[in-house]
Amino acid sequence: MSHHLVEARNLSFSYPDGTPALKDVNFRITHGESVAFIGASGAGKSTLIHHLNGYLMPQAGEVRIGEVPVTRETVSGIRRTVGMLFQDPDDQLFMPTVSDDVAFGPLNLGLPRDEVDQRVTDSLSVVGIEHLRDRPPYKLSGGEKRAAAIACVIAGAPDILAMDEPSSDLDPWSRRQLIQLLAGFKHTKIIATHDLDLALDLCERVIVLHKGEVRKDGKTREIFSDEEMLLECHLEKPLRMQT
Amino acid sequence: MSNLEVHFHEIGVLDRIAAGDTFVHRLDPRSKLLATLLFIVGVVSFGKYEVSALLPFFLYPVVMAAASGMPAGLLGRKLLIVAPFALLVGILNPFLDREILTAIGPVPVSGGWISFTSIVFRFMLTVSAALLLVGTTGIHGVCFACEKLGMPRVFAVQLLLLYRYLFVLADEGIRMFRARSARSFSGRAPGPGLYAQMIGTLLLRAIARAQRIYLAMSCRGFDGAFRSRTPVGWHVRDTAFLLVWAAFFTVARCVNIPEIIGSMFVQ
Amino acid sequence: MHMADALISPAVGGTMWVVSAGMIAHASRRLRKTLDESHIPLMGVMGAFIFAAQMINFTIPGTGSSGHLGGGLLLAILLGPDAAFLAIASVLFVQALFFADGGLLALGCNIFNLGLFPCYLAYPLVYRPLAGKNTGARQVWTASVVAAVLGLQAGALGVVFETVMSGISELSFKAFASLMLPIHLAIGVVEGMVTATVVSVVRHAHPEILRHGSGERLAGSSYRRVLAGLLIAAALTGGALAWFASAHPDGLEWAVSGITGREEIEAPKGGVHAELAAVQENVAILPDYGFATANSDGEAKTEEAAWPAVSAGTTVSGIVGGVLTLIVIALSGWVVKRRSETRKVAAG
Incomplete structure (x- = not known):
């Protein structure tokens, strides 16, 4: 299943105003892995996530999804493979109703009408919001919006899920629901977050980013035990591991 | 809460009513749009001194409101909120047109008062018809109908996106406005300098949001074409609805019904 | 300054609908050819932005009253005239439906007054030549203020024309114009200042957006097409005028006397206060030479024949x-x- 590989080789990126965001980043994520990118605000998490489906193109080095490098020519295929969940679900739900939003991706794939309807129904039932089908997105609560956004992403049947701060702005109950939902997914999961407890629940592997560089890459429990390193990166041991 | 927040709250209320499920809601948006347009043209095509012949037209909003469950209080409140411009211009008529045209018993009535009354009725009729259209059809349905009737796709998409982000940006605007009033003690609106700064900040946020939305769209295969599913179809009941109302409007426009009823009682 | 359904006749409303619908079709057709697909969400969000911006009022200096941004000129500078026109039209559309601001029949008039003038008149014919290629703060400032004032004055005149030609209100052209123009002069100055400030903010933060907006699209042929559109609009308006005049013989008289009185109104009188005082005076003495007394003797009979x-x-x-x-x-x-x-x- 080599097409589920996600790989960065010597990836560097600076914003147009000259601010460096990523410096010589290397990692390799294999099929079915769940990996959390953690780091303080401004450490480069979002920039990195934006490279995974070609919104940003590498300025130096490369990103490979499966055996395909991310370039302008390959980007549309890459976007079918990598589903992206945004930080603010309002940005992702732009259609008049939830079901229209979920249908947006499949319709763009050129699927026949009944197949589109089937995908909409399936995706909504996976995240448990069939009852919200005809509701306009701006009327939903934070947790419902997040669920609807996830339904939109999985309707495109991606192999890899990339998520940017999936638990931000969620109340504790919705956050718990989200964690249970994501834990049930068999996709390769890549999560950028500073919710370290969420990382502890969902990911067996953690990559720590600090000022655009990979500071550490390893098993979740080991990394979260290294309090000194966490503090240096403006992070803190997950509450559950503090005694 | 400021007036504007109330205003926005009421869009939400209209939206909720539009999600209802009555006979009127189930009609094809096109039949309702066409009926509304016929209605408005019928109402405004009367001469400026016409009052009594306008009255039968109230049947349409009354029946539509009753059948769709639109609360009369909401309609009334909306009418009051938007009244000022039309009424301000209209209220000058009695001062400008003082020619006596008729009398009610011993009281002489000038042309200005008659035309002012006519303006008030026109206003009530046209505004409530528009509100009922959107309250039984929703913006999505109205857009669909307009597009089927020839509105360009780009414009329809523009409308839907505008409506979708209205609430998000209005919310940002309201928060900014609150933050400003929390720190100003005069309670007056800001001067141009500060105003421009607030608008500029709001605009930059809006642009950043548009870029993120575009990213979200292209992640799901957006290539510039908007594909969507058609929500409803045209049935016999739509033809019937449109024909019945068109017939009624035509009769009410050509025959002064109240005048006829009245003359049966008053000799 | 939204026109309302209650104040317009079907001839005026219908004509303006046809003109505005034609302009929307024209703008959409041109956009389909040139539009960068990333501009689709941008246009939608900008429309929503204008909505939100209109919720915040500003004080008009020296009057104590307040106004809000029209936004047509600002959007034309940011998005180019076609996209801006569609965005403004969609704002008015939603306002007509949900706020009942204006009304469905008056929508054509409102799109014409508030969209066409700033986007296809003030921006290409006033702002662009004045601002030129210079991005200096001074030029942008002057160009914005002049363009905003002219655009709003044209829009206000449009409201006056449409109201008077509809003949539902008794206000004469002169009286209504002397009410509308001065107050929109003040609002126009503020609108221009705000537009200039905001444009410079955007130029700083997102130079790429301004490049899109004021690109090379307004080359010679497009200019001519815009002018042709305006000519057609004028011809249609003239047609409506003739139609109106044949149904109501005194309507044309109004409009004509209004046009002859126009120079006098447009001449600068110095200062907002002086303007307002003049308006007050005008309104106060209006009943003496207003429409009703002017034709109360001779034309009372024709009037009865013309209207029910x-x-x-x-x-x-x-x-x-x-x-x-x-x-x-x-x-x-x-x-x-x-x-x-x-x-x-x-x-x-």
Whole structure:
């Protein structure tokens, strides 16, 4: 299943105003892995996530999804493979109703009408919001919006899920629901977050980013035990591991 | 809460009513749009001194409101909120047109008062018809109908996106406005300098949001074409609805019904 | 300054609908050819932005009253005239539907007044030549203020024209214009200042957006097409004027006397206060030379013929019949409501 590989080789990126965001980043994520990118605000998490489906193109080095490098020519295929969940679900739900939003991706794939309807129904039932089908997105609560956004992403049947701060702005109950939902997914999961407890629940592997560089890459429990390193990166041991 | 927040709250209320499920809601948006347009043209095509012949037209909003469950209080409140411009211009008529045209018993009535009354009725009729259209059809349905009737796709998409982000940006605007009033003690609106700064900040946020939305769209295969599913179809009941109302409007426009009823009682 | 359905005649409303719909079709066609697909969400969000921005009021210096941003010129600078026109038209569309601001028939007038003038007149013919290629703060400032003032004055004149030609309001062209133009002069100055400031903010933060907006699209041929569009609009308006004039012989007289009186109104009188004082004076003495007295003797008869007759005899039966009609309507409303409620109960 080599097409589920996600790989960065010597990836560097600076914003147009000259601010460096990523410096010589290397990692390799294999099929079915769940990996959390953690780091303080401004450490480069979002920039990195934006490279995974070609919104940003590498300025130096490369990103490979499966055996395909991310370039302008390959980007549309890459976007079918990598589903992206945004930080603010309002940005992702732009259609008049939830079901229209979920249908947006499949319709763009050129699927026949009944197949589109089937995908909409399936995706909504996976995240448990069939009852919200005809509701306009701006009327939903934070947790419902997040669920609807996830339904939109999985309707495109991606192999890899990339998520940017999936638990931000969620109340504790919705956050718990989200964690249970994501834990049930068999996709390769890549999560950028500073919710370290969420990382502890969902990911067996953690990559720590600090000022655009990979500071550490390893098993979740080991990394979260290294309090000194966490503090240096403006992070803190997950509450559950503090005694 | 400021007036504007109330205003926005009421869009939400209209939206909720539009999600209802009555006979009127189930009609094809096109039949309702066409009926509304016929209605408005019928109402405004009367001469400026016409009052009594306008009255039968109230049947349409009354029946539509009753059948769709639109609360009369909401309609009334909306009418009051938007009244000022039309009424301000209209209220000058009695001062400008003082020619006596008729009398009610011993009281002489000038042309200005008659035309002012006519303006008030026109206003009530046209505004409530528009509100009922959107309250039984929703913006999505109205857009669909307009597009089927020839509105360009780009414009329809523009409308839907505008409506979708209205609430998000209005919310940002309201928060900014609150933050400003929390720190100003005069309670007056800001001067141009500060105003421009607030608008500029709001605009930059809006642009950043548009870029993120575009990213979200292209992640799901957006290539510039908007594909969507058609929500409803045209049935016999739509033809019937449109024909019945068109017939009624035509009769009410050509025959002064109240005048006829009245003359049966008053000799 | 939204036109309202209650104040316009179907001839005026219909003509403006045709003109505005034509402009929307024209703008959409041009956009389809040139639009960068990333501009689609940008246009939608900018429309929503104008909405949100209009919720915040500013004080008009020296008057104590307040106004809000029209936004047409600002959007034209940011997005280019076609996209800006569509965005403004969609704002007005939603306002007509949800706020009942204006109304559906008056929508054509409002799109014409508030969209066409800033986007296709003030921006290409005033702002662009004045601002030129210079991005200096001074040029942008001057160009914005002049363009905003002219755009708003043209829009206000549009409102006056449409109202007077509809003939539902009794206001004469001169009186209405002397009410509308000065106040929109003040609003225009503020709009221009705000536009200039915001443009410089955006130029700083997102230079790429301004490049899109004021690109090379307004080359010679497009200019000519815009002018052709305006000519067609003028011809249609003229047609409506003739139509109107044949139905109401005194309507043309109004408009013509209004046009001859225009220079005098447009001449600068110095200072907002002086303007307002002049308006007050005008309104106060209006009844002496207003429309009603002007043709009260000779034309009273033609008037009765032109409009459905109103005479003392029919008034009483009209009122009795009117009351009865309303009772019947209220009853039928009640019946319909009862029926739909019982059906709901039966279904549930």
